[in-house]
Amino acid sequence: MVVAAPSLLLAASPAEVAGEARRYRQANEQRIIAELIALLALPNLAGDAPNIERNAQAIQELFARRGLKSRLLRIAGAPPVVVADLPAQGAKKTIAFYAHYDAQPVDASQWSTPPWEPAVKDGRIFARSASDDKGPIVALLAAIDALRAAEIKPGVSLRFVFEGEEEAGSPHLGAYLEQFKDDLAADAWILCDGPVHQSGKQLLYFGARGVTDAELTVYGPARSLHSGHYGNWAPNPIVTMTHLIGSMRDTEGRILIEGYYADVKPLTEPEREALAAAPPFDREIQRELLIGRTEGQGVLNERILQPALNLRGFSGGRVGEQASNSIPVDARASIDFRLVPAQTVERVRELVERHITRQGFFIVRDVPDAATRMAHPNVIRIVWGHGYPAARTAMDLPIAKQVTEIVAAAAGHAPVRLPSLGGSIPMYIFQRGGTVPVIGVPIANHDNNQHAANENLKLQNLWNGIEIYAALMAALR
């Protein structure tokens, strides 16, 4: 166990702190990796309560090893929030570091190694949550260790807040911040979720897109039918769905739903400047992803500032060897929507449902009964998931400038600054109505397969993350 020493290396610069963190890391790599691997071995789907509990306890144990007392905040029916504090004597501010310890669902059949059996290969750790977010959690802990080893004391009080249902849409995070006001108070938040820029440069993000999702089911015949005897007469639900999807979104990413772009707020001048300074990297990513075209006009960094409608899945009947000449009973589509300021989840849902109704569908919430199916030419079941709005922190706030300078010094290069992450994290909750600054300082490699099979974290990104976080902890005021 590392114990804080009384002496204090005063006014170490962010670059010096990063150097100390590097030396510490180089001497402790195997221990850090072992700590991450142990954490990654715990399955952590938000809905899997017993395992989620094991994860929360494992993180508490990691704090305890460092002599830090943590606590589990609890709301009935929700995964606990793990909180630990590292107060600084005389500090006027508390800066909170946020990450989540739950994970996206897995389709194990697509993984090269089992998702919860961490494998180190080619300089990366493969496992569900390696990058999103257990890697960052372990980086934060190692940064604390590195500061202590170098006898560097933070100039602000530090608070660590780890959520357990971010990938489920953070349905209770608002309630947690409301119910545990003091436990979760902070003057600013540093979010550790997300990947760095595709160029490999450190990334700072000052916003995030909002998100919601919907499961759509349309219905064909009550039983699967021989396509020869009934094809052309019994409605094919796959065709019903393809035409509906076609009416909602074109192949260029443009959402065709009436009024959808009416609420979209334009970029500010500092946001435009930061965006213009970001290195172009599209062609390289295209080559890496083997895509012969991109959707719409404009570079990736601009495209992710737009609202998006993404088809997560489409399923009806069978393809390949399992295909049979029949008309399937239903077709399902799963969609995620990315929201930008000032769209609201409610308005998006309203516009989508108005559009679907106008396409001639009768909307139901549950599996429709026989009478409902017979009474309407087209019945669609829509089940909405959780959702939350987008958020932005102004790039010209003092804390925004401080974070930019510290990260630049620690990383040795000017970070890419984006007005918003393309992905969604519930920044709006931390903002408490827009009064609390929230800035994202992610560390994961951009090709981390986040949310997909073979999620991974490059070890070099873990090492860089320890230096960046140590510098922020030491130098923020």
Add this chain to the structure above:
Amino acid sequence: MVVAAPSLLLAASPAEVAGEARRYRQANEQRIIAELIALLALPNLAGDAPNIERNAQAIQELFARRGLKSRLLRIAGAPPVVVADLPAQGAKKTIAFYAHYDAQPVDASQWSTPPWEPAVKDGRIFARSASDDKGPIVALLAAIDALRAAEIKPGVSLRFVFEGEEEAGSPHLGAYLEQFKDDLAADAWILCDGPVHQSGKQLLYFGARGVTDAELTVYGPARSLHSGHYGNWAPNPIVTMTHLIGSMRDTEGRILIEGYYADVKPLTEPEREALAAAPPFDREIQRELLIGRTEGQGVLNERILQPALNLRGFSGGRVGEQASNSIPVDARASIDFRLVPAQTVERVRELVERHITRQGFFIVRDVPDAATRMAHPNVIRIVWGHGYPAARTAMDLPIAKQVTEIVAAAAGHAPVRLPSLGGSIPMYIFQRGGTVPVIGVPIANHDNNQHAANENLKLQNLWNGIEIYAALMAALR
């Protein structure tokens, strides 16, 4: 074992023969059901060579039990064709009865009872092939038994021909008929495949639609991507596919591919008359299938005389609990095409591929390499299955009238006569260039879940089938 007696009940009318068959059946129901169950217990996918062989041998054994010598015709790499003859002394004609002993693929997870563990429930036998075509095979054997028991001798030589790869598109049936000209010669064919009319009335069909199928794959990013970080920029393959499907077919069953209807041959006058005499039954079927609309204008019997493009399956990403906020790597669609006179498989493929090319796709036959994917905005892999054309037998031929009269007498009602079955069976091969009459006399219930989960045969349909087939065997001249 039943042995043919020397005496002979001369000139029994079809109705009398049917009566004899009924009495025989009533006395032997359990034995007939046991015979069918034993046959249904053998898995019989066309591609499963060892089991297909077991099925062929089991059918040979059924003939042997009756003292009938059967033989297996063989072409390398194809399931054997089972042939058995029942010659009639002095007969000038040979009438062949055709059925197939192979089955459509199964998705066992959708079945209430395992597909190859026959279950008798509510007056039906549930199993793969119960109706399509093992039920009809057992009905033919029982009809032979019934005629022998009643000492009725057929007036024509009978030939029984059972194919083992109909559900795979009968890729070798043409070669079999070519290579085994004498073994498979017949003056006319009675096909036992398919269901009766939805009204429950006996059905005669004088044609069948042709068929072919295609597997389409379109490509997104090389690895699954976080939809937040890349959505709106990396092409979503599901959307690419939905728009392609949307361009090929509308929700009313109309095929939008240029020139697709140019080859379609109009109905003859006898065909129109037969169609007009068929009982309307659409509203009842709609209620049974819980469909609030039908595709296009016109009754089912007319709709199935049109070319059809059916979506058998669509798969991309994940839906429901497994959905994650990502852009999938590909999307697949499986399509079956139903052909009518005088469309050809070659022309259909040509028109479809021309259409897809015009939509901006580069067509490949195998999984595309990186260079191909980067060189084209949209790459599509198309894999065509087997296919064959439609066929029709003129309704005013003498044999056509004979069959109509015998079936009417045996069934006690005028059969519904359709110019063509909506489904596909390789009638064109039996027609030998249009010179040999081919007429379908199906016995399965229309709601038999053919090609789908929980395939079944109503016992009453099996009983009726024995009477119909016995009458045809006895009375055809």
